[in-house]
Amino acid sequence: MKTNIFGLDTEGLAEALKPFKLPAYRTKQIAEWMYQKGAVHFSDMTNLPKKLREELEAAFDINRAKLVEQWDSSDGKTSKYLLEFNDGVAVETVLMRQPYGNSVCISTQAGCAMGCAFCASTVNGVARSLTRGEMLAEVLFIDDLLKKEDKKVDTMVLMGSGEPMMNYDEVMAFLHLMHEPYCKNFSYRNVALSTSGVVPGIYRLMEENLPITLSISLHAPNDTVRDKIMPVNKKWKIAEVVKAGKLYGEKTKRRVTYEYILIENVNDGEEHARELSHLLHGQLANVNLIPINPVTERALFRPSAERIQRFLDILTRQHISATIRKEMGTDIQAACGQLRNQYMKENDA
Numbered sequence: 001m002k003t004n005i006f007g008l009d010t011e012g013l014a015e016a017l018k019p020f021k022l023p024a025y026r027t028k029q030i031a032e033w034m035y036q037k038g039a040v041h042f043s044d045m046t047n048l049p050k051k052l053r054e055e056l057e058a059a060f061d062i063n064r065a066k067l068v069e070q071w072d073s074s075d076g077k078t079s080k081y082l083l084e085f086n087d088g089v090a091v092e093t094v095l096m097r098q099p100y101g102n103s104v105c106i107s108t109q110a111g112c113a114m115g116c117a118f119c120a121s122t123v124n125g126v127a128r129s130l131t132r133g134e135m136l137a138e139v140l141f142i143d144d145l146l147k148k149e150d151k152k153v154d155t156m157v158l159m160g161s162g163e164p165m166m167n168y169d170e171v172m173a174f175l176h177l178m179h180e181p182y183c184k185n186f187s188y189r190n191v192a193l194s195t196s197g198v199v200p201g202i203y204r205l206m207e208e209n210l211p212i213t214l215s216i217s218l219h220a221p222n223d224t225v226r227d228k229i230m231p232v233n234k235k236w237k238i239a240e241v242v243k244a245g246k247l248y249g250e251k252t253k254r255r256v257t258y259e260y261i262l263i264e265n266v267n268d269g270e271e272h273a274r275e276l277s278h279l280l281h282g283q284l285a286n287v288n289l290i291p292i293n294p295v296t297e298r299a300l301f302r303p304s305a306e307r308i309q310r311f312l313d314i315l316t317r318q319h320i321s322a323t324i325r326k327e328m329g330t331d332i333q334a335a336c337g338q339l340r341n342q343y344m345k346e347n348d349a
């Protein structure tokens with residue numbers, strides 16, 4: 001059986017290539033072919049000797065992801081791709097064409113074990129975590145598409161299915177690989193990582209000392225509400241989560257984003273807005289209000305436009321920086337996990 005080398009950094013590649021006794025520069029050449037020039041066969045690597053290309057082809061695979069299905073929003077700004085890996089596991093990757101550039105939203109796990117009540121990704125639990133190579137394959141899939149339009153991936157959010165902190169080592173290895181000059185030379189400043197509130201993960205990330213934007217899915221202003229919609233809160237209480245977010249902002253000087261999905265009669269009341277203001281008072285933070293994309297599996301509904309506006313007004317009056325997320329792709333059910341579930345249902349997976 002051939003070994004897959006897609007996703008290895010130059011150190012890992014050098015190790016894999018040891019039996020071939022190649023000069024060191026060949027490692028970098030092969031990495032550049034895979035990660036910058038999109039080669040999926042050694043035969044494409046034209047600056048390698050022909051015999052070597054054949055030997056490498058016989059020993060290794062370069063496994064990327066296969067497109068299974070695609071959905072485009074009617075405004076053409078959002079496209080969602082269901083990508084399948086070699087073992088048949090599939091994840092969703094989203095391209096959002098924003099005024100400030102092209103943003104890709106990637107999944108870090110297939111499915112999710114965190115159990116948030118409003119999220120379709122967790123309906124069937126987690127199938128498995130993704131490897132660094134698989135996360136890279138998601139980005140390169142989008143990057144290849146954009147190349148055809150003379151564009152590239154400008155920003156990246158780790159907000160698809162999965163809890164990145166539950167796949168910490170692979171996620172960090174993926175981000176380091178993206179940052180390498182022989183890969184995408186991707187700035188950490190253009191990365192946002194979202195967590196449901198895995199507190200030890202926030203502290204670990206803080207110690208990395210990288211300018212990654214942290215986004216915390218808060219979705220409630222107190223433990224009573226959060227316990228009901230986010231099981232993770234049973235382990236790490238809201239005060240601990242917000243404290244970790246505050247320290248992260250102070251240490252990295254990056255504004256922390258608190259995601260807050262507004263759900264009718266669950267967390268969208270005036271008292272909730274006041275409580276949230278109190279909780280975040282004095283923090284380098286921004287609240288991103290997200291009117292819920294109704295999830296049919298769980299009867300959760302979207303508040304009226306007036307209620308949403310009132311919530312925002314209260315935060316603003318209390319000097320909490322807040323915005324209502326501009327909706328993208330609701331007509332293609334862009335909320336994480338919904339398309340994958342539909343696909344699994346249709347294919348009886």
Ligand code: SF4
Pocket residue numbers: 111112113114115116119120121122160161162163195196217336
């Ligand atoms: S919101 Fe995020 S952490 Fe929660 S279940 Fe969905 S994918 Fe998992």
